[in-house]
Amino acid sequence: MNNTIKTDGHVFTVMITDEQIRSEVRRLGREITNDFKDKNPIFVGILNGSFLFVADLIREMDTECEIDFLKIGSYGDHMHSSGSIRLDKDVSAKLKGRHVIVVEDIIDSGLSVTFIKNHLDKMEPASLSFATLLLKKEKAKVDFPIQYVGFEIGNEFVIGYGLDFAQRFRHLKDIYVTKS
Numbered sequence: 001m002n003n004t005i006k007t008d009g010h011v012f013t014v015m016i017t018d019e020q021i022r023s024e025v026r027r028l029g030r031e032i033t034n035d036f037k038d039k040n041p042i043f044v045g046i047l048n049g050s051f052l053f054v055a056d057l058i059r060e061m062d063t064e065c066e067i068d069f070l071k072i073g074s075y076g077d078h079m080h081s082s083g084s085i086r087l088d089k090d091v092s093a094k095l096k097g098r099h100v101i102v103v104e105d106i107i108d109s110g111l112s113v114t115f116i117k118n119h120l121d122k123m124e125p126a127s128l129s130f131a132t133l134l135l136k137k138e139k140a141k142v143d144f145p146i147q148y149v150g151f152e153i154g155n156e157f158v159i160g161y162g163l164d165f166a167q168r169f170r171h172l173k174d175i176y177v178t179k180s
C-alpha cells in the first residue's frame with residue numbers, strides 16, 4: 001500500500017483503509033437486506049463516484065435486488081462545486097411503485113442529493129432511501145433523512161475508492177485525505 005500521495009501541492013494520506021471500507025459495506029448490506037427483504041429494491045448508483053461502492057454493496061445483499069444508474073454533473077473546480085447541477089444521464093428503469101435506494105459516494109454540501117431527491121420523487125417510488133459511504137456531517141445541509149451512512153468525516157477533501165481529484169485516483173483501494 002502506498003501511504004502518501006503528493007500531487008499539485010497537496011499531500012494525501014490514508015484515512016480509511018480497504019479493510020475498514022469492506023467491513024462497513026458488509027454492515028450496510030446486512031442492514032439494507034433486513035429493511036428490504038423480499039421487496040426487490042432497486043439501487044440507483046450516482047455516477048461516477050459511487051461505481052465501486054454500489055458494486056460492493058449489492059454483493060453484500062442477501063435478497064434479490066436490481067441496479068440502475070443516474071449521472072449528474074456540477075460546474076466548479078476540482079475541489080469545490082459551484083452549486084449548479086445538471087442531469088447528465090437519467091435512470092432507465094421505471095421507478096413508479098418501486099423501493100428505491102440512492103447510492104452516493106459522498107455527501108458534501110448536500111446539493112447533489114437534494115437535486116436527486118427532487119428528481120426521483122416525481123417518479124413516485126414506493127419508497128426512496130439514501131445510502132452514502134461518506135458524509136461531511138458539519139457541512140452537509142440536507143432536510144431529509146440519510147438512512148445508511150458508512151463514515152462521517154470532517155470538512156476535508158478525500159480521494160480513492162471511486163472518489164476523484166480532477167478525474168484521477170478513483171482506482172485507489174483506500175480512501176486518502178488532504179487538509180486543504
Ligand code: IMP
Pocket residue numbers: 049081104105106107108109110111112113156157158159163164165
Ligand atoms: P455535494 O453536492 O456538495 O454534496 O457534492 C457531492 C459530490 O461532489 C460528490 O458526489 C462528489 O462527486 C463530489 N465531492 C464532494 N466532496 C468530495 C471529496 O472530498 N472528494 C471527491 N469528490 C467530492
Ligand code: MG
Pocket residue numbers: 046047048049050105106
Ligand atoms: Mg459524485
